[in-house]
Amino acid sequence: xxxxxxxxxxxxxxxxxxxxxxxxxxxxxxxxxxxxxxxxxxxxxxxxxxxxxxxxxxxxxxxxxxxxxxxxxxxxxxxxxxxxxxxxxxxxxxxxxxxxxxxxxxxxxxxxx
Amino acid sequence: xxxxxxxxxxxxxxxxxxxxxxxxxxxxxxxxxxxxxxxxxxxxxxxxxxxxxxxxxxxxxxxxxxxxxxxxxxxxxxxxxxxxxxxxxxxxxxxxxxxxxxxxxxxxxxxx
Numbered sequence: 001x002x003x004x005x006x007x008x009x010x011x012x013x014x015x016x017x018x019x020x021x022x023x024x025x026x027x028x029x030x031x032x033x034x035x036x037x038x039x040x041x042x043x044x045x046x047x048x049x050x051x052x053x054x055x056x057x058x059x060x061x062x063x064x065x066x067x068x069x070x071x072x073x074x075x076x077x078x079x080x081x082x083x084x085x086x087x088x089x090x091x092x093x094x095x096x097x098x099x100x101x102x103x104x105x106x107x108x109x110x111x112x113x
Numbered sequence: 114x115x116x117x118x119x120x121x122x123x124x125x126x127x128x129x130x131x132x133x134x135x136x137x138x139x140x141x142x143x144x145x146x147x148x149x150x151x152x153x154x155x156x157x158x159x160x161x162x163x164x165x166x167x168x169x170x171x172x173x174x175x176x177x178x179x180x181x182x183x184x185x186x187x188x189x190x191x192x193x194x195x196x197x198x199x200x201x202x203x204x205x206x207x208x209x210x211x212x213x214x215x216x217x218x219x220x221x222x223x224x225x
Contacts, residue, residue: 099207103155
């Protein structure tokens with residue numbers, strides 16, 4: 001069965017500092033990886049998906065199949081980045097996953113002024 | 114924002130009572146999901162639907178049932194609520210193929 005692990009429950013940085021939120025996964029096939037963000041008491045929103053390889057709000061994430069990781073990075077954190085971040089995995093194409101997502105435990109990022 | 118609405122947004126209920134949460138979408142997406150969000154566990158899948166009247170269990174389905182009688186509505190029922198079901202419940206929708214999942218605003222359920 002697939003698993004997603006976010007080792008850091010809490011992460012605090014100062015404004016302007018680099019930030020990296022770690023995500024590791026286990027899955028035997030070819031997965032799709034996502035980062036979702038949840039601002040205070042709001043709905044989850046998609047931040048990044050690995051297949052698009054785009055940068056959103058200055059965040060990037062690279063899928064490393066050798067290390068089975070999908071870490072989220074931003075070179076200069078902003079106060080408005082404070083939120084809960086979830087890494088999620090969807091079974092790859094060809095399977096009958098019906099779009100189901102497996103989430104990590106989440107990391108609360110706090111950016112101090 | 115995708116057209117997805119959850120009701121109620123907040124509910125307090127007593128142990129042993131039945132509770133039904135509703136998810137309504139206007140996107141005509143085929144797939145619908147119910148997740149629960151708990152500290153230290155992230156989001157866990159309760160049940161999902163891959164079409165009208167087609168549903169299946171997720172990771173934490175015990176004590177929950179679902180129904181989907183039409184494309185736009187997906188109901189989650191707690192047959193006899195327990196304190197361990199106190200949680201925030203999120204509905205999500207997704208289309209066929211490589212599309213993202215869209216989430217509702219959540220329902221905060223407290224079982225006392």
